Amino acid sequence: MNIGTSSQVFYEIALSIGNEHHLKPMLKEALTAFVRKLICKAGAIYQLHEGIGMEQVQTVPRRVKGVEAIERAEQQLGEGRTAPFQIKGDNYTTYVEKIPSFGVVVLVKSGEPFAKEIVFSLRRLYKKLGQACYSCLQAEKIQKNEELYRLLVNTSRDAILLSDMAGTILYASPSAEQVYGWPQKALVGASFEQSMIFTKDREVLKDAFERIQRGESGRVSSFRIYGQDKKIRWLDHSWDVAKRGSQLGGTVHFVRNITEELKQERQYKGIIEMLPSAIYFRALDRAGEASFISPQITDLLGYFPADVVGNPDFFQSRLHPDDRDWVLESQKTVNLLERESSYAITYRMIHKEGHTVWVLNQILTVRLEDGTPDYICGILIDVTERKKAEEGLAIEEKKRERLQRLLSPAIAQEVISGNVDIEKGGELRETSVLFTDIRGFTSMSEASKPQEIVNVLNEYFERMIEVLFKYEGTLDKFVGDEIMALFGAPVSHDDDPLRAVKTAIEMRDVLAVFNEERLAAGLTPIQVGMGINTGECVAGYLGSSQALDYTVIGDPVNVASRLCSVAKTDEIMISQATYEKVKDFIEVEERPPSVVKGKSQPLRNYNVLGLKP
Known part of the structure; x- marks a missing residue:
């Protein structure tokens, strides 16, 4: 191939690069052009994945010997040889070159090898091919993300809405109808304030909009609206403010219907508050950290539920020093995931005012219908008076035994009788x-x-x-x-x-x-x-x-x-x-x-x- 004809060849190869926006079709078209225009026996392109290795993403075999030559080049790459390099064969030369930011290309050239200026020019084409690969990968990534976002929005049980900075709804996801009780077409174009029915809730939402206009993300944990069916719905509303440079562009809202949750919480609260003992819940993997604890904890240890919930150090810090090690060790050795997963232990805790409280902790693993462990439920019972009575009897018995062992019988009797x-x-x-x-x-x-x-x-x-x-x-x-x-x-x-x-x-x-x-x-x-x-x-x-x-x-x-x-x-x-x-x-x-x-x-x-x- 002479310089004159090679310019036309390079031009035709360059035209084949980047025509497709999907990686594999684009590589196939480009590699086919390389092999045919440069009169090669075969060609292959490999993508290098960091930490994983090399993957062949495209190949154009034309002759058996060309395929064999590619396999030898692949073997040497696998053994750690770094491109660029050449392998001389019987009336052919295998060229292994880098595709910047992507991988390598292998071309098996028949007959005379490429001149140096041809190799130099090809490397410029490989650079363009690398840029095209990057563009394809980014386009595929964007497309995949768009599909995921679309799937998320369309299948989410939470309502996802877009609004301008004034609070007017510009978009509502399909689930918004279930959350708000209004059709999508009724929501789009409306304002959040139009859904409010109580002055208290109107003020809550007004404060939220003021925060949005300041560019702050946030959450309103509960507020009320009327649905189209005139029934009250309790909603949980969080938002993120989108910014375009220094300008506020709009707001993404995530709204969840919590009506049933609040109803169940009120029912549970009523039942729990009737019990004399403190009830708590925690996750399976969060020993010592309560996700909920009933108000009776105040009577038991002097602390409010807010002091306990979400505090991973509370339980350990309030254990009596003489009981801390064995109680914490028992949490490691007892397998709460077993089918018969309940047990009870008695130990001491320190009251907020400093005195000791004996606690009976009855622990149970709550399971789903299929038997899968879901969370831990526990009951803390104050058994201080019972333990004092037991300890009093034990101390008196030990005292009797000790005195009889340490004193003469006559003197021991005097002490035991109280004289x-x-x-x-x-x-x-x-x-x-x-x-x-x-x-x-x-x-x-x-x-x-x-x-x-x-x-x-x-x-x-x-x-x-x-x-x-x-x-x-x-x-x-x-x-x-x-x-x-x-x-x-x-x-x-x-x-x-x-x-x-x-x-x-x-x-x-x-x-x-x-x-x-x-x-x-x-x-x-x-x-x-x-x-x-x-x-x-x-x-x-x-x-x-x-x-x-x-x-x-x-x-x-x-x-x-x-x-x-x-x-x-x-x-x-x-x-x-x-x-x-x-x-x-x-x-x-x-x-x-x-x-x-x-x-x-x-x-x-x-x-x-x-x-x-």
Whole structure:
């Protein structure tokens, strides 16, 4: 092909590009012109889709070898080779060139290959082809959108209307007749104000028009009109203002008939307000976020429905801290989509005024007629008084069990009968605190089986507590192998410090007998150190409402614990405060002062040798 004839060829090819407005017919006509005018064996056009790959949208095969050449070019494109490139064959050349912003074109040229100037000129045609492809795609997109919009307008249950800025209706969709109760021809040309019958609603619509004229989009959630049948209709009306540059062009209105919805809402509201409990609804995938809640929530938690509805953080934020984790976890583990999908849980929530409210939450999945889950319905019932009664009984029972376990039988009975009062809030009491601790317990544990250690401790504690109760002391707690005992709380005696020392001496004597038995059985003896201190402590029930323990706290407790830690095997170390109260009854040897954490001066302490004759 020479330059002279090629100009005519290019002109004829150019004429074939863009004649059609649909992509595939346009590509077919153009590709046919390329193949025939350029004397090619075959040709193909591929569209490149981002993220998907290459799609052949048109091909013009003329000879078998031409088809094979196209397949080889397609293979190399699929392997990642980028156009432009050429493939030499037996008496033919395959040209792979870009179509800008669209894809690639493949031409299989018979005989002599194209001259360089021909290739250059063809690329200009490919650029024009790319522009034509873009135009076709845009036209098809616009056509498709128009079809979708037309389908939307014609099938929507909502009325779609167009009006000018004065409120005159220029267009009404077919559904407008069902919504307004007036024919389309009666609506077009009318104003919205002509439909109003009540002054209140007229003012509402007047305010809406003022907002429209300011170029604001908005909504009127409900207003009334008379239909042609003279029946009142309640409508929900939202709008968007169209703008042309800085000018207001008109308004698109979306109007929905909500008469039946409001009627049902009034019926439901009447039923719900008669119930003593708070009713709520929520979506299946919106745990903790109510779409509706009845006014009884105010009586239950002190909040208005507006504070709760649509607030995804309300439920979680009002859960009692001690219940929050397990309640939220239960929402994840319970499958409300199952056929038998209802359950009830009881937990605590925090009232707006700060006090705790026990709530029974009964939850049900509401289903459509075919069984498909639709939404969640729940009932919140205040069970605070019932829980208080249950907790009161449980606390009294626990108190009875705890006292019988911590006090001697005689003292426990005094407390249970009410003759002796235990302050739940705490009171200052002079208390002698006794600590005992097994020496080398860790090593003994490592050398023995766990069950053997448990058996030894149980037998050891049994003998020690028997001595403690003999002198009417109180068992505060076991901490591993350590015993903490009290004298003076909750019941006091004039000689509580001496009782503490006598208990420690007798514990030491009983332990000696126990160790003789262990040695006879070939077992390792138990070695114990003890510490006693006397002073004012805060005594009472401490802990949460779920776990209260009677105990004492204060500096004297820390000192007693420290004395126990410095005591050697079989030693009973007492503080200066205890010594001053029992020195007439016991024999001691003074030890070097002990440094105690939190004390600026070392503390004098004494090792108890025994009772005076």
